[in-house]
Amino acid sequence: MLRTWRYFLPLAVFVGLLWFLYTGLSLNPREIPSALINKPTPSFELAQLHAPDKKLGNADMKGKVWLLNVWGSWCVSCRYEHPFLNQLAKEQVVPIIGLNWKDKPEDAKAWLAKFGDPYMASVSDLDGRTAIDFGVYGAPETFVIDATGMIRYKHTGPIDATVLREKLLPVIRELKKS
Amino acid sequence: MMHNLLANSSVGAAFRAFLARKARQCLAFILLFCGIVFAAHAQTATPEMPPMSPEMELRLKKLETELRCLVCQNQTLAESPAGLAGDLRREVRLLADQKKTDSEIKEHLRARYGDFVLYRPPVDGKTYLLWFGPFCLLIGGGIVLWMMGRRRKANALPAAAPVSSEVLARADAMLKDE
Numbered sequence: 212m213l214r215t216w217r218y219f220l221p222l223a224v225f226v227g228l229l230w231f232l233y234t235g236l237s238l239n240p241r242e243i244p245s246a247l248i249n250k251p252t253p254s255f256e257l258a259q260l261h262a263p264d265k266k267l268g269n270a271d272m273k274g275k276v277w278l279l280n281v282w283g284s285w286c287v288s289c290r291y292e293h294p295f296l297n298q299l300a301k302e303q304v305v306p307i308i309g310l311n312w313k314d315k316p317e318d319a320k321a322w323l324a325k326f327g328d329p330y331m332a333s334v335s336d337l338d339g340r341t342a343i344d345f346g347v348y349g350a351p352e353t354f355v356i357d358a359t360g361m362i363r364y365k366h367t368g369p370i371d372a373t374v375l376r377e378k379l380l381p382v383i384r385e386l387k388k389s
Numbered sequence: 390m391m392h393n394l395l396a397n398s399s400v401g402a403a404f405r406a407f408l409a410r411k412a413r414q415c416l417a418f419i420l421l422f423c424g425i426v427f428a429a430h431a432q433t434a435t436p437e438m439p440p441m442s443p444e445m446e447l448r449l450k451k452l453e454t455e456l457r458c459l460v461c462q463n464q465t466l467a468e469s470p471a472g473l474a475g476d477l478r479r480e481v482r483l484l485a486d487q488k489k490t491d492s493e494i495k496e497h498l499r500a501r502y503g504d505f506v507l508y509r510p511p512v513d514g515k516t517y518l519l520w521f522g523p524f525c526l527l528i529g530g531g532i533v534l535w536m537m538g539r540r541r542k543a544n545a546l547p548a549a550a551p552v553s554s555e556v557l558a559r560a561d562a563m564l565k566d567e
Contacts, residue, residue, distance in 0.1 A: 241462075243459065243503060244503060246502060246503035340480070343480055343501060346502045348473055348502070
């Protein structure tokens with residue numbers, strides 16, 4: 212009994228190693244888990260893109276489930292995900308606040324005029340410090356925030372139909388229920 | 390002739406349409422990929438900061454080599470040319486100007502970007518395997534090697550008894566007889 216076990220031990224070690232290596236293959240190193248999940252939204256209060264004399268912050272969104280979408284007119288992938296945001300806005304699923312990250316306000320406004328504006332409002336993060344508070348490392352990024360102001364989900368990279376159907380909408384539905 | 394056949398038949402047309410569709414998909418994919426990779430590089434430049442003392446510069450340089458650039462991933466904050474790295478260097482500088490210690494600055498970034506931002510991850514439950522795994526493997530390997538050595542010694546044939554000259558002479562005689 213012991214002898215057979217000894218012969219199979221190297222095989223077991225090998226299979227274990229194979230499993231580790233195989234899992235490593237399917238991981239995406241660009242996908243960094245957010246440190247902010249189930250943490251309160253970093254507080255911010257920034258000038259609105261379309262009304263720079265008016266400010267908007269996380270405190271204004273208390274009591275609502277909402278999305279914070281990090282975008283910029285310089286960001287190519289943002290253009291890819293934009294139709295999906297437009298659709299979300301048209302169906303009035305959740306209010307979307309845009310964090311216009313390190314952009315020129317006039318470029319940003321022209322971009323929205325051209326591709327549609329799904330945002331309840333966009334705020335200008337000119338120096339990128341609010342984005343740092345949110346742990347943003349590349350646009351687009353989308354945060355789902357619940358009524359108590361806690362971050363419940365983060366999607367890095369462009370939103371598409373699959374992401375919307377399988378990730379964002381179920382999370383939003385769940386949060387709206389509670 | 391062959392070319393004509395292919396061009397005229399409906400199969401050929403379908404094939405060409407298929408190729409065109411694939412080419413478009415490929416192009417879209419490449420554009421998307423470039424968008425993600427270069428997104429953070431295309432940001433507007435970081436505003437200049439006032440000069441700092443040589444001691445401060447040395448301290449921050451050292452600190453920045455312990456922090457990871459989230460965009461390039463395998464470069465430190467000190468050496469990365471990415472836009473976000475510039476923003477994070479400025480954040481580090483601002484925190485240092487507020488008299489924050491090195492560990493406070495690291496904690497500040499860790500709260501936003503997670504352990505990933507640190508080149509030296511903290512020793513805790515999640516990272517025990519990472520920190521101590523290699524030593525366990527080394528010790529385990531050593532034990533196996535030692536046990537194998539012992540077994541080999543135990544199994545070795547006992548040293549042959551010295552052969553008397555009489556026996557040697559007999560052997561010689563037998564060989565000569567052959």
